[in-house]
Amino acid sequence: MEFLFYMGDVFTPINFGLLLLGTIGGLILGATPGLSPTMAVALLIPFTFQLEPQQGLILLGAAYTSTVAGGAVSAILLKIPGAPANIATTLDGHTMATKGEGAKALQLSFIASAIGGLFGVFLLIFLTPVLAQWALAFGPSHLFWLAILGVTVIGTLDSSSVVKGLLSGCIGLWLATIGFDDIMGAQRFIFHPAVSGGINVIPALIGLFAIPQVITMFTKGRSSDDAEIISVKKHPIRLAFVEVFKRKTALAIGTITGSIIGLIPGVGGQIAGLVAYDQSKKFSKESEKFGTGHSEGVIAAESANNAMVGPSLVPLLTLSIPGSPTAAVLLGGLLIHGIFPGPDLFLNYPQVAWTFIDSMLIGQLLMCIFGLYIAGLAASVARVPHAVMAAIVLGLAVFGSYSVQNSMGDVYVMATLGLAMYFLERFGFSAAPLVLGLILGPIAEANFIQGSMIANATVGTGTYFFTGWLNWLLILIVVASICYSVWMEIMARRYTTKDDAVAKEEALS
Amino acid sequence: MTDLPRNQHIIASGFIACVGVSIAYISFTQEPAAAFIFPRLISSVFAVLAIWTFVKAILGRTKVGNGISADAMRNMLPGLVVAIVYVYWAAKALGFYTATTIAFFVLLSLYDPAPHSELKTWGKRILITAGFMAVMYGLFAQLLNVFTPREIFF
Numbered sequence: 117m118e119f120l121f122y123m124g125d126v127f128t129p130i131n132f133g134l135l136l137l138g139t140i141g142g143l144i145l146g147a148t149p150g151l152s153p154t155m156a157v158a159l160l161i162p163f164t165f166q167l168e169p170q171q172g173l174i175l176l177g178a179a180y181t182s183t184v185a186g187g188a189v190s191a192i193l194l195k196i197p198g199a200p201a202n203i204a205t206t207l208d209g210h211t212m213a214t215k216g217e218g219a220k221a222l223q224l225s226f227i228a229s230a231i232g233g234l235f236g237v238f239l240l241i242f243l244t245p246v247l248a249q250w251a252l253a254f255g256p257s258h259l260f261w262l263a264i265l266g267v268t269v270i271g272t273l274d275s276s277s278v279v280k281g282l283l284s285g286c287i288g289l290w291l292a293t294i295g296f297d298d299i300m301g302a303q304r305f306i307f308h309p310a311v312s313g314g315i316n317v318i319p320a321l322i323g324l325f326a327i328p329q330v331i332t333m334f335t336k337g338r339s340s341d342d343a344e345i346i347s348v349k350k351h352p353i354r355l356a357f358v359e360v361f362k363r364k365t366a367l368a369i370g371t372i373t374g375s376i377i378g379l380i381p382g383v384g385g386q387i388a389g390l391v392a393y394d395q396s397k398k399f400s401k402e403s404e405k406f407g408t409g410h411s412e413g414v415i416a417a418e419s420a421n422n423a424m425v426g427p428s429l430v431p432l433l434t435l436s437i438p439g440s441p442t443a444a445v446l447l448g449g450l451l452i453h454g455i456f457p458g459p460d461l462f463l464n465y466p467q468v469a470w471t472f473i474d475s476m477l478i479g480q481l482l483m484c485i486f487g488l489y490i491a492g493l494a495a496s497v498a499r500v501p502h503a504v505m506a507a508i509v510l511g512l513a514v515f516g517s518y519s520v521q522n523s524m525g526d527v528y529v530m531a532t533l534g535l536a537m538y539f540l541e542r543f544g545f546s547a548a549p550l551v552l553g554l555i556l557g558p559i560a561e562a563n564f565i566q567g568s569m570i571a572n573a574t575v576g577t578g579t580y581f582f583t584g585w586l587n588w589l590l591i592l593i594v595v596a597s598i599c600y601s602v603w604m605e606i607m608a609r610r611y612t613t614k615d616d617a618v619a620k621e622e623a624l625s
Numbered sequence: 626m627t628d629l630p631r632n633q634h635i636i637a638s639g640f641i642a643c644v645g646v647s648i649a650y651i652s653f654t655q656e657p658a659a660a661f662i663f664p665r666l667i668s669s670v671f672a673v674l675a676i677w678t679f680v681k682a683i684l685g686r687t688k689v690g691n692g693i694s695a696d697a698m699r700n701m702l703p704g705l706v707v708a709i710v711y712v713y714w715a716a717k718a719l720g721f722y723t724a725t726t727i728a729f730f731v732l733l734s735l736y737d738p739a740p741h742s743e744l745k746t747w748g749k750r751i752l753i754t755a756g757f758m759a760v761m762y763g764l765f766a767q768l769l770n771v772f773t774p775r776e777i778f779f
Contacts, residue, residue: 142644166769277689281675283641286671293664302660334704335697338738425779434626480723503736504753507729512714514725515761519771524717527734543637544690561663568662 118462119241122470125170126478134171134419138178141484141491144197146186148500149507151185153199154442155325157291159448159509161318162516169453169465173472176449177481180442181233184421185483186223189491192414193218201421204389208406208413215409216349222491224411225418230484232358232371232419233582235428237477239375243427244462244473247434251349251459254435255580256567257595263560266437268594271549272601288553289560291315291533297546299565306382310525317448319517319530320554324547325398325441327534333506353488359411364410366396367419372422378582379430393422426476432458433469436559441548452520458566629726638675643674685771705732721773730754744753 125131138160144158157176166173187198192209205225212221230331254262267289294305295314306312360367373392376459396416397406406413431437431447437456450457461469475509517530537547581587649668652661669741681687715724733753740745765771 164762178646211774236779248666279678281687283671283674283678286667286674289667290664290671293667297660300657300660302655302657304655304660304664305648323655330708331701334701334736336736337696337700338736342691459657500770503733503738505702506736507732508757510635510732511725511757511761513772514712515721515765515771518721518773519765519769524774527716530707535709539637539693542690542693543634544687557667563667 117400118245119470119474120464122307123474125467125471126174131171131174132472134175135178135482136165138175139479140181140486140490142179142182143189143483143487145187146183147189147191147491147506148198150575151183151329151505152325153180153187153200153201154440154445155509156183157445158318158321158325158440159512159516161321161452162519163443164449165452165519169455170451170468170471172449173446173468174475176332176446177472178478178482180446181422181425181476182483182487183228184425185229185233185418185487187436188229188414188418189222189487189548191231192221192225193491201389201424202311202417204393204417204421205414207417208408208410209417211407211409212411212414217351217409218412219351219410220351220356220359220554221414223351223353223488224360224414226283226487226491227356227360228367228370228415228419229422229487230376230480232421232423233425233480233483234377235371236375236423236475237473237480239379240426240429240433240476241473243430248431248459248462253433254459256563256570256591257584258564258586259435260560260567260589261594262435262437263556263563264598265590265594266431266561267549267553267558269597270440270552271546272597274451276546276605277544278598278601278615279573280544281546281549282598284540284547285549285553287545288550288555289557289593290553291320291550292554292557293307308528310523310528315529315533316520316526317555318452318520320533321445321448321551322392322513323530323532323534324514324551325445325533326509326539328541328547330506330510330513330539331535331538333509336502348480358569360415361494363412363415365399366416369396370416370419371423374420375427377420378424388420388424389417392416395428400519422480433461434459438552438555441551444551448580495523505527590596630684630690631682631687633692634687634690635679638679638682638687641674642675642679645672648672703735704732707735716772722758725761726754726758728775 139158142153142156146153151190157180159596160176160179161172164175167175167399184199184201187581188204188205188209189198191202191205192198194208195210197203197206200491209221209225212218216352267285268282272278290305292315294311296302297304313435370392373395374388377391377404393406393413393416396412397403400406401413402410402412421453428440432443432447434457436456438447447457455465455468456460513526513530513534517526518524520526537545537550539546540550568577568582571577574580575583582591641750645668648664649672651663652668660669678687711724711728715728719725719727730750731751734741737746739749741747765773
């Protein structure tokens with residue numbers, strides 16, 4: 117119950133103000149199509165430099181939570197999911213809105229999001245210290261395999277092609293080796309002065325997530341998004357609460373599915389929402405109503421995508437292995453404040469860790485309260501023309517990258533990586549494993565070298581890295597995730613037509 | 626798959642294969658060897674996967690990735706040129722705020738669907754640019770105290 121001890125810290129004027137700012141800003145950013153939670157959090161990192169570590173994390177955590185929920189606004193009112201996590205919400209949410217039940221759909225989505233989110237954060241609260249305690253026993257070989265596992269799992273599960281996902285991970289791992297070697301001090305792959313100190317993670321994250329989005333907006337040319345906002349009629353909030361609790365099965369399926377999926381590294385909110393939607397349809401007594409504006413569809417999808425947020429941070433806070441691209445961005449936010457998450461985070465920085473987690477708990481409630489009232493404003497912001505959005509994101513990306521070290525080199529790195537990522541994405545590569553590779557590369561290398569030194573002095577490298585049940589468990593998970601993804605890819609090819617595949621890719625890009 | 630994406634896939638995967646092989650070559654030839662143990666491990670896997678992808682592209686068996694259509698290329702090119710000039714040259718040469726103002730305004734004008742012939746449209750674009758720059762200046766120069774290059778202009 118240590119989290120209760122630090123609860124008061126969330127309510128100091130600055131912390132609470134930042135929590136409010138992150139929540140309201142996140143709701144608006146989330147409602148904006150094209151601004152994914154990961155990109156929103158990456159663009160916010162430079163604004164946390166002047167803040168205390170826990171203040172910065174409160175802002176980023178609130179933004180993460182509410183961008184996921186805010187995406188439901190444009191999904192319901194505009195039929196454009198604000199983030200991939202809200203794809204499933206569109207199916208019933210928008211139909212409800214066209215039938216004049218827009219306000220009800222929004223209320224259901226925010227209430228379900230808050231309930232799912234609260235459950236997810238409680239899971240984070242109770243699982244994290246247990247896992248952190250367990251993780252203290254990890255040696256260099258385990259941490260090496262964990263880092264490799266982080267890259268391969270996200271590379272295989274997050275990508276449409278296993279080979280290209282793994283290749284993206286390799287590119288990230290290679291990028292992480294650029295600069296001076298830590299042990300020998302030797303120069304490695306320094307082909308431009310801008311990368312002589314290695315690739316700074318924050319500009320790289322901003323470039324990899326923001327620039328491809330800017331270029332995608334350019335590709336739309338001078339066309340206008342003529343999506344129409346559906347006006348909402350008033351609906352009593354009390355009735356929305358009654359409806360959510362009446363649909364207990366959908367709420368439970370969404371919350372549990374989201375929480376479990378959140379714990380699996382690399383499997384994001386988009387999958388959580390779709391799986392929960394599918395499962396609640398199967399278990400519903402009114403399954404034929406799904407897709408026709410049924411409240412269970414909205415409740416299941418939204419409770420799932422927010423329930424995923426808390427558990428997705430468990431591997432980050434306990435093992436320093438980010439389980440999702442957004443967690444990787446949060447890791448970047450921690451590292452710039454000199455805090456390295458891991459098993460001893462709760463021993464060395466209990467105030468930072470618990471205040472952050474507590475703020476996510478309070479953030480869920482604020483998100484629900486504000487979400488219900490500013491949905492209309494958020495939907496208006498969602499209609500900002502893509503020309504304006506592209507220019508704003510480019511400007512923020514340049515300023516944000518520069519402000520990390522006051523260096524134009526970082527801006528060049530950001531732009532080059534972003535440009536390359538756009539083209540890579542068009543050819544089936546994915547940003548998530550590349551980012552994980554870039555962040556986990558130093559962890560993998562440091563533990564590989566340390567493990568090799570121990571091995572050379574004792575049992576030998578092969579024996580050291582390939583014996584012990586934990587090493588084998590981690591290796592088995594790596595192999596299993598690759599095999600599972602290859603099998604899924606073969607099945608998808610066998611049963612999916614070319615047109616379906618192209619349509620799916622277009623929808624996700 | 627039409628010929629256009631297939632050719633694009635061959636070029637893209639060929640480029641990545643070249644990068645992979647070059648990295649592997651550098652990793653295995655550079656000294657001190659101890660500093661390149663991990664890069665050797667990574668680059669070996671990188672090179673193998675990149676060559677595999679390249680061979681699949683040559684055989685026309687690439688299933689993922691739609692490439693870039695001529696329309697998309699035509700649309701993105703002006704914005705891309707402005708962005709590249711802004712990031713790699715203007716931001717340093719003209720001064721950060723001046724370059725950002727110009728780039729923002731040009732991008733807005735290039736991609737705003739409103740007709741260029743109306744005076745009101747231009748007024749709106751100038752207002753949006755001024756508003757954005759005021760927020761940027763307030764945040765970065767005043768609040769966060771970020772020093773920015775101020776070469777020829779502000």
